[in-house]
Amino acid sequence: QEQLVESGGGSVQAGGSLRLSCVRAGNTVNSNCMAWFRQAPGKEREGVATLNVLASRAHYADSVQGRSTISRDNAGKTVYLQLNSLKPEDTAMYYCAARFGWISTECDLDDEYQYWGQGTQVTVSS
Numbered sequence: 001q002e003q004l005v006e007s008g009g010g011s012v013q014a015g016g017s018l019r020l021s022c023v024r025a026g027n028t029v030n031s032n033c034m035a036w037f038r039q040a041p042g043k044e045r046e047g048v049a050t051l052n053v054l055a056s057r058a059h060y061a062d063s064v065q066g067r068s069t070i071s072r073d074n075a076g077k078t079v080y081l082q083l084n085s086l087k088p089e090d091t092a093m094y095y096c097a098a099r100f101g102w103i104s105t106e107c108d109l110d111d112e113y114q115y116w117g118q119g120t121q122v123t124v125s126s
Contacts, residue, residue: 001026001027001115002024002025002026002027002028002031002098002114002115003024003025003026003115004022004023004024004025004096004097004098004115004116004117005022005023005117005118006020006021006022006094006095006096006117006118006119006120007020007021007023007120008020008021008120009094009120009121009122009123010121010122010123011123011124011125012086012122012123012124012125013124013125014086014087014088014124014125014126015085015086016086016124017082017083017084017085017086018082018083018086018122019080019081019082019083020036020080020081020082020083020094020096020120020122021078021079021080022034022036022078022079022080022081022096022117023077023078024076024077024078024079024098025077028076028077028098030100030101031098031099031100031101031114032052032053032054032100032101032102032103032105032107033050033051033052033053033098033099033100033101033105033107033111033113034050034051034053034070034072034079034096034097034098034107035047035048035049035050035051035096035097035098035099035107035109035113036048036049036050036070036079036081036094036095036096036097037094037095037097037113038090038092038093038094038095038122039092039093039095040089040091040092040093043092045095046061046063046092047061047109047110048060048061048063048064048068048081048094048109049064049068049070049081049109050070050107050108050109050111051070051071051072051079051107052101052103052105052106052107053072053076053079054076054101054102054103055103055104056071056072057106057107058070058071059106059107059108059109061109063089064083064090067083067084067085067086068081068082068083068084069081069082070082079096081094083122086122086124087124088124088125088126089124090122090124091122091123091124092121092122093119093120093121094119094120094121094122095116095117095118095119096116096117097113097115097116097117098113098114098115099111099112099113099114099115
């Protein structure tokens with residue numbers, strides 16, 4: 001079992017930046033695919049970015065490509081999502097998720113993730 005705890009959300013004006021953090025606890029050895037998702041009120045959950053923790057290989061949704069960076073600390077115990085040039089449409093609850101993966105695994109946004117955090121709210125005002 002792996003536990004995930006997100007933080008770093010908040011309220012910012014359009015054009016601002018936030019860095020979200022996801023702290024991993026428990027058995028993280030095999031959960032090498034990490035991802036950030038978001039869900040706005042009345043909308044479906046959307047994948048934002050993925051990271052293969054072992055290979056440091058990232059993928060991004062078109063909606064955030066060029067404006068965001070997913071990364072990890074050296075130990076792989078904390079995963080970050082840097083969000084820049086924020087837009088009102090980025091307003092959502094952001095969730096961290098994890099699933100099994102090897103170093104060769106392509107961690108995709110449409111994969112099924114087993115472990116989820118409680119989320120951190122991001123609100124962007126115009």
